Amino acid sequence: MSLEECLMKCLERDGFAWSTMILGLIRVGDLSLARVLFEEMPGRNIASWNTMISGSVLVDMYAKCGNVARSLVVFFKLQAKNLFCWNSIIEGLAVHGYGEQALDMFKKMEREKIKPNGVTFISVLGACTHAGQAWQLEEALELIRRMTIKPNSVIWGALLLHGNLKISQVSIEKLMNLEPDNNGYYVLLGNMNAEADRWSEAKKVSEIYMLLSELSGNLEFADYENEHGAI
Secondary structure, rough: OOOHHHHHHHHOOOOOHHHHHHHHHOOOOOOOHHHHHHHHOOOOHHHHHHOHHHHHHHHHHHHHHOOOHHHHHHHHOOOOOHHHHHHHHHHHHHOOHHHHHHHHHHHHHOOOOOOOHHHHHHHHHHHHHHHHHHHHHHOOOOHHHHOOOOOOHHHHHHHHHHOOHHHHHHHHHHHHHHHOOOOOOHHHHHHHHHHHOOOOHHHHHHHHHHHHHHHHHHHHHHHHHHHHOOO
C-alpha cells in the first residue's frame, strides 16, 4: 500500500482532519501530496478553500508547485486577502517568468492599501529582474528608495542580479554603507567596472581595497605590539 493510499484510508472523513494533514505536508515541503489530498478532500468547496488560513496556504502551495493559473484562481476567489497571500502570488508570478504580471499585482496590492514588508519588496525586485526592461529596473530602484521600512542588505543585494552597471553601483554603495567591513563589495565593484571597460574607476576601487587591506594589517600589527611589546 502506497503512502497516499494509507493516508486516504486512515484519515477520518471530516474537513478538520484533512486540513490538518494538508497543512502538515505543506510545512514539510511535500507539496505534491498535499495537492493530491486537497483534491480528494470530502466536501471540498468554496468554504473549504477559505477555511485554510483564508486560502493563503493554497495560493502559496499552487504557486510553488508551478501551477500559477490555479494559484490565481484561488487568489481571486478569496474575499479577504492577507499580506502572506499577496506575497505568495507576487512571488509565484515572478519566479515563473511573469514579471510584468507580478508588478501589476503589486500595484493592485498598493491600491488595496495593503502595507508591504521586506518579503514583498524582494519578490517585486525579482519580478523586475525577470521582466528585464530598463525602465522596470529604474522603477525597482525608485521602489526601494520610497520604502517605508529601511532596506537591508538582502533587498539591496537583489538589485545585483540583473547586471545593470548603473543600478548595481548604487546597490553596492548602499551595501558598503551597511557592511563597511565586507571588503568583497569593493572587489565586486572593481570587477564590474573592469568588465565594462571603465578601467580608471576599476583602478580607483582596487587602490581603495589595497589601502584598506594595508590599514587592516597595520592595525593588527599594532594590536600585537600592544599585547606583546615592540619587537
